[in-house]
Structure formats: C-alpha cells, structure tokens
Amino acid sequence: MPEAVMELAKRLNGIAIISSDLQESDLEGTDIESVTAYIVNFFKDAPGPKILNKQMLGQIMQSHVQEAIIRTPAIQKPRPQNPIQPNFSIRNLEVRKTGAKVADFAEYFNNRLERLKSIIISGRNANFMELQKNVDSIKQLMNGREIGIIGMVYDKITTKNGHILATIEDGTGTAKVLFLKPSKESSKEQMRLFAEADRLIVDEVVGIRGRISNPFIMANALIRPDIPIKQRKRTEEDMAIAFMSDIHAGSKLFMEKQFRNFLKWINLSTKYNQETAEKVKYIVISGDLVDGIGVYPNQESELTIESIYRQYNFLFELFSEVPENIEIFMLPGNHDAMQRAEPQPSLAEEFLKDMKYKNIHMVSNPGYVTLEGIKILSYHGTSLDSVIHGIKGLSYSKPEGAMQEVLKRRHLSPVYGHNPIVPSSTDQMIMDQVPDILHMGHLHKNGSADYHGTLIVNSGTWQARTSYQIKLGHMPTPAVMPVYNTKSMELRNIDFNLMAD
Numbered sequence: 001m002p003e004a005v006m007e008l009a010k011r012l013n014g015i016a017i018i019s020s021d022l023q024e025s026d027l028e029g030t031d032i033e034s035v036t037a038y039i040v041n042f043f044k045d046a047p048g049p050k051i052l053n054k055q056m057l058g059q060i061m062q063s064h065v066q067e068a069i070i071r072t073p074a075i076q077k078p079r080p081q082n083p084i085q086p087n088f089s090i091r092n093l094e095v096r097k098t099g100a101k102v103a104d105f106a107e108y109f110n111n112r113l114e115r116l117k118s119i120i121i122s123g124r125n126a127n128f129m130e131l132q133k134n135v136d137s138i139k140q141l142m143n144g145r146e147i148g149i150i151g152m153v154y155d156k157i158t159t160k161n162g163h164i165l166a167t168i169e170d171g172t173g174t175a176k177v178l179f180l181k182p183s184k185e186s187s188k189e190q191m192r193l194f195a196e197a198d199r200l201i202v203d204e205v206v207g208i209r210g211r212i213s214n215p216f217i218m219a220n221a222l223i224r225p226d227i228p229i230k231q232r233k234r235t236e237e238d239m240a241i242a243f244m245s246d247i248h249a250g251s252k253l254f255m256e257k258q259f260r261n262f263l264k265w266i267n268l269s270t271k272y273n274q275e276t277a278e279k280v281k282y283i284v285i286s287g288d289l290v291d292g293i294g295v296y297p298n299q300e301s302e303l304t305i306e307s308i309y310r311q312y313n314f315l316f317e318l319f320s321e322v323p324e325n326i327e328i329f330m331l332p333g334n335h336d337a338m339q340r341a342e343p344q345p346s347l348a349e350e351f352l353k354d355m356k357y358k359n360i361h362m363v364s365n366p367g368y369v370t371l372e373g374i375k376i377l378s379y380h381g382t383s384l385d386s387v388i389h390g391i392k393g394l395s396y397s398k399p400e401g402a403m404q405e406v407l408k409r410r411h412l413s414p415v416y417g418h419n420p421i422v423p424s425s426t427d428q429m430i431m432d433q434v435p436d437i438l439h440m441g442h443l444h445k446n447g448s449a450d451y452h453g454t455l456i457v458n459s460g461t462w463q464a465r466t467s468y469q470i471k472l473g474h475m476p477t478p479a480v481m482p483v484y485n486t487k488s489m490e491l492r493n494i495d496f497n498l499m500a501d
C-alpha cells in the first residue's frame, strides 16, 4: 500500500475501509491529520458499511474547499496611502503567578484594596481625607461622629424595610453601613446616593462617609475610585483606528463573506465608505481570534476547522490580505488557546510559526496600546458577564453600560470568582492609567459611549448568532466594525452586511 494511503488507513483505525481505487496521488499535498478528521466526521452518522472510495474522498475534500484556499500563500501589498510612519507602543500586562495558598490570595486582595484606596484618596476629596479612619479605630467613637472609611464590599442585602445594608471590610475589621431608603420628601442627593448603593457589587472598593449610629454607619456619601473628567487626546493627522473583536475563525458561524467584504474595503477595492477606509492606519482586535477547540461540550460539531493550529493559520491568512502598512494588534480572549485566568499573556510562539507578517503584533489581555499618543486599554471583556449579572439595570443589549461601571470602579474584573484571575502580588486588572479609549468585545454586541472624556467602544463580533445566544435571547450585531477618526473624533460603524460583493 502506498505511503500516504497507508498512513490514512492507520489513522482511520477501522472507522472506514479504504477502497482499492484510492491512489497515492489522490492524497498528494493534503494534510493527513485534517483529512482523517473530515472523513471521520463524514462517516459519523452514515448507516451500513463505511467504505472510502476515490469519489467519496473527492466529495469530502470539496466540502472543505475553504481549507484549500487558505493554504495558498498570500502576498501582502503596501497601500499607497498612509505615507506617514506609524508611531505606536505596547504595554503588555505581566502575568506573575504566585502560589494558590490562602496567603497568596490575601496578598492579592490587600494589593487591590491599598491601590484603589490610594486612587480614592488622591482623588478630589480633601474633606474625606480628614475624616478617613480604619474600621477598627471607629469602634470606640461616639454616636453622631462623622467619619470616612475605605474598604471592600463583603456583601450587600436589602432589609425588610427596603434599606440597603452593606458590609465593608478594610483589613482591620468590618463595618455595617446603612443606606436609607428614600421617601417622597428625600432630596435628589439622597435619592442619588441610594441608587449608587443599589449598584454596589461584592469585592469592589469604595469610600463611605457617614455618621456613627451604633452598630451601623449611616451613610451620607459613597465615593468610587472613578476616572477623572478629562479632554480626550486627538491627533493632527487625519487618521482612523478600526476596532474588531470575536472573529471566531474556524467556527461554522464565522461570517467569512462579510469578512472578505472587509478585506476588499480595507484594500480600497470598493467605493463603499471608501473615505473612511482610506484613513485606517491601525486595527485593534480584542480577543476570541479563533473559535478554539473544546471550549464547550460538543464544540467540534460547530467547527469548520477542527485543528487549533489551522484555525490560527486561517486567521493569519485572512489578515495577510490587509495592506502591510496598516498595523494590527491582536489580544486573546476566552476562546483562544491559552489559560483562562486573566491577565492572559499574548498568543504563544507555537501558534505564530507560520506568521511572518511584521505588521501583526501580539498583545496581552488586557493590554495597553498607544497609537500616535492615544492610549487604548483593550480587554476582551470576559468579566462583563458578572458585571451585568451583578448590577441592576445593565443588559447584554447595551455593553457600554457595563463598560462604564467598570471605569467607575477602576477595575476590569471587579467581582472576584466568576472570572478567573491569576493570583499575583500586584492586581493587574486595576486600571492604573486612564485610557483615551476603552475597547472590549465578548458580548458580540456593538456599543459606544463617552464617559468623562474616555471613549467606550465594544466592537461586536464576526460570528453569526449562536444556538447558545438564541437560548439566552441575546441578539448579536455581527460584521459591524467601529472605526474612530482620531482627528475629527467621530466614531462610525461600518456595516459589512450591507456592502455589495
């Protein structure tokens, strides 16, 4: 038996019998591992004897023609536009693992508390600073005394009278803080305070001002670390940044036709929104580059490419068609091939062996990318699930709402536990720098807003609605790409569903 046919027979291991009309030449230039996977898939539900003949192999290969196309090496072409040199820097967040002992988690939480506390104190609250005390030291104080504390929310309950009772801990002890339910006579400020208290989530760090009324502190102010109000940076150069996320290359639901529309668009081969395409100098991609393997049960039935390496090859082949003078930044997400715990390092070298494109840069998740002086904090957004579930009034249909809450808390993953975080002596998920743009994905839904001068962008997805999303009633917005002009400060959504072929 010829060599390739013998290898195939070995791999099939009796799942199908190879007919004698199948020749070595029929398998020439193919990847036996992938061909085996297609054949196994093809015969999965077939009744009767499973005999693989020449004609059947042809059929199977034809149905995976997409794979054959991606093997063709693409040639990158520079675009005549964008003559100005790129100016960018990347700050990858370090993944410094510690042990998983109680002491290591204690060190992590202590770092979170102390750093967010210093952000609250260094904020705009001189009055608050004078009042601020350790929880332990307020126990001896008289009723009526005004104090301030800073701590982490341990829990929050609504009493039977409708007041909110929060337990706050600061490392020296815990305090019970009461937010009174407003009445018709309450001032707007009291109503606002109660609404803010209603949005408290466990593990967030807050400052409380109030009066001692043993055994409680009656709150009269709630202070979050928040981001200051500032002027967003803009550029002199008339240029644009395109944002993408959740490409899910390798999924049956990856919208390849629309993605190829994008490739035509970025190569200026269409008149459709060409004036925007001409300006694009950078592309930032916030995770779920590929669909991955084994991310959820029976995922293989929803894949067109069942090898993780080939999923990345396919992704890079697609992006090789982007002109080489457009710089591309790629972060991983929860579907990519690496640890789930965040921060996630940039994509490992083993997936980049065949990727020779100098304009594609790998970034950690989360990571900071500064483009022409404009600071972008890009994060996949896995924590948004727990933020949406934890805070009343937020929903999957408006990702910008959840992203705003994250900015207020100066922490990308404020609820501990739902979304795994690498225990480390420094909490890397704290936003120690205020970005001009906060970019996320994960929810597969476009959304944008301005908050205190920071532009919030969720760049949606390139994957059609999944059965999981149908079950949950989520409506994604696939193949709609936000493009931000850094001179005019205009954000436009380019809809590739509407572009003619």
Ligand SMILES: [Fe+2]
Binding pocket: 246, 248, 288, 335, 442, 444
């Ligand atoms: Fe995704």
